[in-house]
Amino acid sequence: MLEQIERYLDGELEPALHAEVHAHLAGCGPCSSHSEFQRRLKELLREKCGCDEVPPGLLERVRAVFSEPGTG
Numbered sequence: 548m549l550e551q552i553e554r555y556l557d558g559e560l561e562p563a564l565h566a567e568v569h570a571h572l573a574g575c576g577p578c579s580s581h582s583e584f585q586r587r588l589k590e591l592l593r594e595k596c597g598c599d600e601v602p603p604g605l606l607e608r609v610r611a612v613f614s615e616p617g618t619g
């Protein structure tokens with residue numbers, strides 16, 4: 548599910564799956580907070596580096612710093 552949420556946030560899911568994840572987030576607290584965390588993280592990184600593409604290594608390091616809340 549969490550992997551799908553990442554792709555959902557990136558807009559990579561096909562429409563049917565996108566709607567499915569969207570519905571799940573509406574009714575699932577942990578997944579909802581996870582998606583909110585991911586979204587803020589991406590926004591933050593975008594501001595910091597001024598680019599859309601975040602280097603994978605950097606993302607992992609920032610995640611470690613922020614200590615991600617429990618998984619859904």
Ligand SMILES: [Zn+2]
Binds near residue numbers: 575578579619
């Ligand atoms: Zn969930």
